[in-house]
Amino acid sequence: MKTKSLLSRRAFLSASAALGAASLLPGCEPVMSGLLTGADAHPGDYPTVRAVEFMGEYLAQQTGGRLGIKVFAGGQLGSETDTLEITSFGGIDFNRVNFAPLNSVEPMTIPFSLPFVFDSVGHMRRVVDSEVGDEVLAAMEPHDLIGLAIYDSGARNFYNAQRAIRTPADMEGLKIRVPASDLYIAMVNALGANAVPIPFGEIYQSLAQGVIDGAENNWPTFVGERHYEVADYLSLTEHLLTPEMLVMSKSSYEGLSPEDRLLVREAAKASVVEMRRLWDQRVAEARQAVASSSVLVNEVDKTPFAALMRPVWDQFIETPAQQSIVRRILAMGESA
Structure with a gap:
């Protein structure tokens, strides 16, 4: 992402204001003391948002509250393109982003975005859970991003x-x-x-x-x-x-101890299971709603x-x- 143009001043100021407000939330510690920030364009009840919140709860439980995640959902910190760039230089710690904006950043993400490349949801999940998914996640590091997990985005x-x-x-x-x-x-x-x-x-x-x-x-x-x-x-x-990816700022990741880095990866892997559970439930509910419609x-x-x-x-x-x-x-x- 170092070759990308600078993000808009408006997006940067909006994100900075929202992130600054996080440190004033009741019961929240400042970011540097362990409350990490996350961005998601989806609304607050969306499976990806809830999965990252689950990840934050996992971290809090494992560290006695020393680490946690505050997720800014609903695009509060800007568009996916803007927040991706903010994340790359450390302004946001975690970011859930669709593969579409990643395609212009890292060519290795493009195969996952091809039409009809996956036969089914099961096929897609097998691929992202394999060494192929690991390779695509690892390809984000030269862009100052650590690929942590690949979530569903449905058929x-x-x-x-x-x-x-x-x-x-x-x-x-x-x-x-x-x-x-x-x-x-x-x-x-x-x-x-x-x-x-x-x-x-x-x-x-x-x-x-x-x-x-x-x-x-x-x-x-x-x-x-x-x-x-x-x-x-x-x-x-x-x-x-086409799936979605959870990335972490490389500078934020490297600011953690080796033990905490392993814990973050462990929490991210656990969040995939929770995300899929929530996603399958949401799909079933939507199908029922359509079946009851005209x-x-x-x-x-x-x-x-x-x-x-x-x-x-x-x-x-x-x-x-x-x-x-x-x-x-x-x-x-x-x-x-």
Whole structure:
């Protein structure tokens, strides 16, 4: 991250103000005495936020309260891009971030973000729990970040207000919202739809007003953001199972004793189990909510969709190291 441009003054000042307020919270010690800080763009009840809070409780229990974590959820400290840079120079200790902003920082994260590279949630979890996941976590260190854990972000599906999507031909001409990511844009365009990058917070209104025809995301988001109120069709393409990463500032990590570093890694590993438990529960609840609604849900044969992704993979996978990661991911799949 040393080659990245400096983060905006506004983001830095906002984060500094919020972090400064943490030291004034009742019962909280100043950061230097062991209360570590965490950032997450998700709301406070989201599984990743609760997992890092679980990690903080684990640390507190193991150290008699000497170490703990105060999580600033809901984007209080800024966007993921801004907080990632703040974390790299030690302004934030822990940061949960999606792989999308990591793709522009570390090329080894790109294979995990490829469409249809994972067969299922189980396949994705096997990969991130293996030496492949360890390699991707280790690749963050040259960017002044310590990769600690890889969390779920669920299977992403297409949903829209026009028609069920059963084949790529059904996507022809649909205006589909995507994040401001070159990879997402290339994926949707390759499937025959028109990728429309708009901010996440504008999806509901844009669907309601017909500015876009559809979007794509995981089950909890489809329900939690009430998109199922304005999208009549949910098609289970599971085109992406891109995970998320918990990173720690390298300077913060190196400021710990060797014993505390091991304890932080132990706590992070334990938090993955808790995160998955909470995530699976959230997915089940979202599925039930959709089943009780008027949304029409359809299964999809993913083979013809995946067949259109080869040019996308070739566009973003450029190095032998990336190609090696992709080969090992595929070798761990259900059909391998």
